[in-house]
Amino acid sequence: MSEYILEMRQISKTFTGVKALTDVNFKVRKGEIHCLIGENGAGKSTLMKVLSGVYPYGTYSGDIVFDGKVQTFGNISDSVNAGIAIIYQELALFPDLTVYENIFAGNEVKRRGGIVDWNETIVQANRMLQKVKLDVNPETLIKDLGVGKQQLVEIAKALSKNVKLLILDEPTAALNENDSENLLQLLRELKRQGITSIMISHKLKEVISIADQATVLRDGRTICTLDAAKGEISESVIIKNMVGREIDDIYPKRPRQAFGGNVLEVRNWSAYDAQLGRKVADNVNLHVKKGEIVGIAGLMGSGRTELALSIFGNPRSYKLQGELLLEGVPAAFKHTSDAIRAGIAYVTEDRKGDGLFLIQDIKSNVTAANLRDISSKRGVINDNEEVAVANRYKESLYVKAPSVAQIVGNLSGGNQQKVSLGKWLFVGPKLLILDEPTRGIDVGAKYEIYTIMNELIGQGMSILMISSELGEVLGMSDRIYVMAEGRITGELPIEEADQEKIMQLATQ
Incomplete structure (x- = not known):
């Protein structure tokens, strides 16, 4: 009997004359966590859509061998019935239905006569929630859960269908560090239970920490499969195979230059959200100089995006207090168009x-x-x-x-x-606010974004960058502010900053 639960052989897929996949070979051992990595557009999601029946048999060439049998999936239902479940980055849940209704949507627990047995559904939903270590009332509405818990509900839904192979497409892209680690720990637990997982991820540290094997795609072709047991999975090796060249420094250096005067300054700045009934920015003082990249770090919910939006014309209609100065001149924006005309731009997360x-x-x-x-x-x-x-x-x-x-x-x-x-x-713009500028993009595209940022700074622009990736904040900033619960808890010149200091300030 084969050690592989999945073999995809010579898979090719074409869209209107453009070859998305060319003779891709991909093999996954039973009971392992296998990471699929590559730049955006490398073909990762396309390959998984072929596997899951989104692109049905006949629309691609090559063979899919799953659980020892050649498969001809005509749709997603066929792959689900075979024991394959795929969870996308954009979760497929019904926000106004309960947790238990979502777990068994389309797979309802029924009594004789085809009547749904809701009591048994709740009992089984609790069992699935225990498997994914999610302690919530199954009668809770999905919209009342955070993204991390919604992700676990998706996995519980997959487990309810006796899944053998679980595919996760960028599962931690929208999660904070704690939720991300909880999810990775769950995958390790599912591995112990015999469930095989394929994870698509751009986060190389996660890949290194969890992968038994990792397959790299580039330009729709299989480049290599790396084995953790042989010590082959490292950041430098992954990057070289992903982009086809070595990137000696993920964060390109720029020559240090003298900064100009303040382009932006906020003094005693507060923003009150009437819907939440609390301040989302509380007595903030910060400034950004001409030609400077200022990073804002903090945990999810710390108020970073809310602060940025309050500066950028206040589109969420917060009640504002304090002073905002542009190049030393007091400014007040009634609308985002006012902020744009004044020279502020905001690239949303x-x-x-x-x-x-x-x-x-x-x-x-x-x-x-x-x-x-x-x-x-x-x-x-x-x-x-x-x-x-x-x-x-x-x-x-x-x-x-x-x-x-x-x-x-x-x-x-x-x-x-x-x-x-x-x-x-x-x-x-004079000031560019970048909110999570590289979220959900691969290492090669990240390098290009960073290079563009350096070019803009060299042209005299100023950048205020919000990022949840501490390496990015440390690698690109000239100076760092840290936020927690809407407050600035610390300001660090880059020469004094490190991950430990940032996390200490972010948890105050």
Whole structure:
């Protein structure tokens, strides 16, 4: 009997003339945690969609051998019935239904006659929740749970279907450090119970800590499979195979330069959220100088994004107190358009939800925040100028796409982020607020984003960067503020900062 629960042999997949996968071979041993890694657009998600039946048999070439049998999945139900479950980054839960209803949605516990047995459903839901070590009332509504707990409900839902192979696509992308570690610990426990897992992740430290084996894809091809038992899984080896070259320093160096005067200063700044009934920013004092990257670190819920939004025209209508100065001049913004005209731009952490029009093309997205500059006095958009502007940012930001007519929803995460960045650079800001600038993108695209940041600083721009990745904060900032519960708990020059000091301040 084969040691492999899964073998994907010579898998090729084409979309309208573009080859997404070329003769990919991928093998997973029974009872292991196997990480699938590669840059955005490398083919990881496409390969898993082939495996799970999203792309049915006949739309690709090659063979899938699962549990010793060649499979011809026609849809997701076929793969689920075979014992395969896939959990996507965007969770497929019903927010207004209870935990137990979600766990058994489409797989209801029924009595004779086909009537749903709700009492037994709750009993079995509790059993599944115990398996994933989630201590919540099964009658709780999904919308009342945090993202980390919702992720565990998704896994409980998969376990209720007697899953043999669990696939997780970027499972920790939206989780804080504690929830991420809890999830990884759960995967280790499921491994002890005999469940095999495939995890797609861009977080190399997670891959190194959890993977028994790791397969690297690049440009739709299998590059290598690394074995932890042989000591093959390391950051340098993974990066070299992912990007096809060595990246000696993930955070590109920039020459130290003298900073100018304050571009932004907030004094005794507070923001009160009436819906939450509390301050989300509490007596904050900070400043950003010309040509400086200032990092804001803190745990999820510390108020970093809320502070940024309160500065950027206050779109959530917080009750504000304190002073805001731009280049030493007091400013008050009634709307985000006021902030934009004053020279502030904000690149959101949620590029898909708030940052981009996914069904529109690159050129429409790049010019969306500054249509005035490409329009006539009568408000008619100059199509040629729009194309020229979009092409300029496509080239300067290294956006990988056939043309600026490409639909943004079809781009990889890294290229979407570059388009979002281009949209705000076109308004010509003095201060650029970057909220989680590299969330959900691969190491190669991260390096490109960091390089762009350095170029912008070299041109005299100032950057206020919010990031949950401590390595990113330490690697890119000139100075760091740490937030906890809406307050600034510390300010660290980069020469004195380290992860331990940041975490001490973040937990005060």
